[in-house]
Amino acid sequence: MNSSFMHPRNPYRTPPDFKELALKFPEFRKHAKQKLTGKIEIDFKDAAAVRALSTVLLKRDFNLDVELPPDRLVPTLPLRLNYLLWVEDLLQQVNPVSEQIVHGIDIGTGACCIYPILAARMKGWHFTATEADETNYKCSLETLERNCLQSHVTIVKVTAESMLHGNIDNSRKYDFTMCNPPFFDSDSFGPKSRSDKRPLPMCPKSGGSASTTEIAVKGGEVKFIENLIKECQELKSCVRMFTTMLGHKSSLAPIILLLKEAGASSWSETEFCQGRTTRWGLAWTFCDDLTVPKLPQIRPKNNGKGPPPLNYVISDERWSNKGDLSVACVLMKILELLNSLKMEIRKIKDKKDKKAIEFVARENTWSNQRRKQREGKRNSDQACEQPESKRAKIDGCSLELQKDQNFCLKGLLLLEETNTESIQLQMYWIEGGSGRESINQILQYMKNHLFEK
């Protein structure tokens, strides 16, 4: 799983060690399988396995005791935390001195009121959470009791047709709303007739256990959020900022249009990347004294459309013969290697724990290195034995082998400290060369030479 584009404070940027979890939690162990390589894995398509993973992580990392019902959506933690941490960043920017109590609203809180319990445990925030589904409502109430969080979170049972109006206390002030709406349009999936056994769209990250009403609504997420937007103007004196997660990128444009039409004073969007799943976040306000900040995107610009990066983890253990492992030391060695490959280099990020460089190669100096060395030696041996006239030809020919006037490969290299014991190296192909294969070869070259003294 590529976790490097998760929020910088997301603890699951370092993926959980499944072996450790299996040893510690018998309820997780029964879903853990050992691969031939010895690696412990779970089947992410198996709802029970995903449920066990979320439950044990909540226990281990947040001291939250949660029992998730078997037929309801399983909240996966990396995504929930990415959203929550983005909201925290927004609040921090609009109101940095947060001495006062933070109070949010969660619309459709689900089976264990995941956002409120995480936010209450991690940040001490208060929440009013709404839920339309009876099972989810009851399970969320039980979760609060089991974790003694009733003083921080209030759950309100609402009807599926309602939004906020009539469900919250209009006389008080709320800092923000959160919402993970049912993404799908209930009219466009599900059996059309009794003979039609079309299944629900599988939500792999939920382990496919979600009930229809949790993931689908008439008109899909755009209609759901449209209903919320209709109430925003009226609620602007009591809710400062509204936010939602979106399951489809295509929903952003119509919702932003609805916001403009409704008179929102500012808005901001983001992307939540966790492994192979991407979701989108949108925040807006109707308050004239507030501007929703546009926070820098964690994902590099180029990667929005391009292929994923090639990854390599440099462990402390592997690096030990070269001294202490640090991003600066690894970068120094990498620059040395890229220089030896005659590359042009430009630094684009230079932080202590994160560095990025762009590199440009005008010739292929890295592939078939051994063959080239052998050829080079043979040519120079032959050249010594040849008369002067032939020598020039051989030299010219070998030069031509290496230099192609039109060759220009551009790539991006990121180095990031993932924890105290390892540094992640990521390489992106930007353009030219033989595409990603060139980057693959350069990465291989790095792996071969990185640990040399």
Ligand SMILES: C[S@@+](CC[C@H](N)C(=O)[O-])C[C@H]1O[C@@H](n2cnc3c(N)ncnc32)[C@H](O)[C@@H]1O
């Ligand atoms: C996609 S689930 C999200 C659950 C949880 N917030 C999470 O992120 O895991 C959507 C939830 O909204 C609830 N829901 C649907 N319509 C609602 C409404 N009008 N008001 C409140 N909750 C609603 C569903 O029952 C479901 O629990």
